[in-house]
Amino acid sequence: xxxxxxxxxxxxxxxxxxxxxxxxxxxxxxxxxxxxxxxxxxxxxxxxxxxxxxxxxxxxxxxxxxxxxxxxxxxxxxxxxxxxxxxxxxxxxxxxxxxxxxxxxxxxxxxxxxxxxxxxxxxxxxxxxxxxxxxxxxxxxxxxxxxxxxxxxxxxxxxxxxxxxxxxxxxxxxxxxxxxxxxx
Amino acid sequence: xxxxxxxxxxxxxxxxxxxxxxxxxxxxxxxxxxxxxxxxxxxxxxxxxxxxxxxxxxxxxxxxxxxxxxxxxxxxxxxxxxxxxxxxxxxxxxxxxxxxx
Numbered sequence: 646x647x648x649x650x651x652x653x654x655x656x657x658x659x660x661x662x663x664x665x666x667x668x669x670x671x672x673x674x675x676x677x678x679x680x681x682x683x684x685x686x687x688x689x690x691x692x693x694x695x696x697x698x699x700x701x702x703x704x705x706x707x708x709x710x711x712x713x714x715x716x717x718x719x720x721x722x723x724x725x726x727x728x729x730x731x732x733x734x735x736x737x738x739x740x741x742x743x744x745x746x747x748x749x750x751x752x753x754x755x756x757x758x759x760x761x762x763x764x765x766x767x768x769x770x771x772x773x774x775x776x777x778x779x780x781x782x783x784x785x786x787x788x789x790x791x792x793x794x795x796x797x798x799x800x801x802x803x804x805x806x807x808x809x810x811x812x813x814x815x816x817x818x819x820x821x822x823x824x825x826x827x828x829x
Numbered sequence: 830x831x832x833x834x835x836x837x838x839x840x841x842x843x844x845x846x847x848x849x850x851x852x853x854x855x856x857x858x859x860x861x862x863x864x865x866x867x868x869x870x871x872x873x874x875x876x877x878x879x880x881x882x883x884x885x886x887x888x889x890x891x892x893x894x895x896x897x898x899x900x901x902x903x904x905x906x907x908x909x910x911x912x913x914x915x916x917x918x919x920x921x922x923x924x925x926x927x928x929x930x
Binding site: 699 | 831832835836837838839840842843844845846847848849850851853854855857859860862863864866867870873874877878880881884885886887888889890892893894896897898899900901902903904905907908909910911912914915920
């Protein structure tokens with residue numbers, strides 16, 4: 646039935662990304678070894694990149710792989726191995742009684758609320774952004790062009806602000822990670 | 830013919846829920862950062878889905894900025910984790926209870 650309603654490839658792409666995303670996410674929150682959690686995170690990020698490609702966000706898919714799976718996860722792995730915390734954390738003790746069931750109930754309410762909102766409202770047809778070109782989204786190199794002209798015209802101030810943010814965070818990380826020199 | 834946008838939105842909602850559950854239940858600060866990344870990616874997926882639905886490049890520009898902020902957040906956050914580990918030899922958030930009332 647699904648195959649007749651939708652072209653098989655796009656359904657297959659969705660299923661691939663869904664399996665990658667959900668398996669990776671469940672892996673992140675269940676495995677005990679932080680290194681394995683980081684590797685599961687990579688699976689999730691690849692799934693998200695697949696979903697991006699399927700929705701004609703080609704540039705963001707490439708950035709997702711390069712920045713997230715390439716840089717951020719490597720940073721996680723570097724810190725895990727630098728600190729040597731790849732031993733198992735103890736998860737038996739619960740500081741709050743019934744923390745896990747309460748968290749499960751709260752998360753279930755949030756997800757059900759989100760899905761109910763999506764099902765009942767028409768916010769998908771809301772007002773478009775200031776950079777809306779009025780033409781359809783382009784794929785491939787055209788997508789890079791489209792996104793680039795939006796970022797460097799409409800969102801130029803925000804783009805410059807991210808440059809300042811990155812400089813500040815790099816300086817902050819260096820200051821945090823530096824060992825304090827003892828006065829002689 | 831593409832799959833309906835609602836499928837991707839539900840997938841993003843479930844991913845957000847998994848990330849939130851992990852953030853609430855795990856003890857290691859590093860794993861909690863990974864759960865925050867999961868939640869940010871769920872939001873990114875929602876942005877891209879609405880970008881496709883509305884034929885609007887603005888959603889993709891937002892995802893770009895979310896990625897930059899996520900990178901900055903991980904850099905500073907892991908720096909803090911390293912600093913705490915030097916003092917406490919642990920990354921468990923249960924050990925950091927000085928501010929408890």
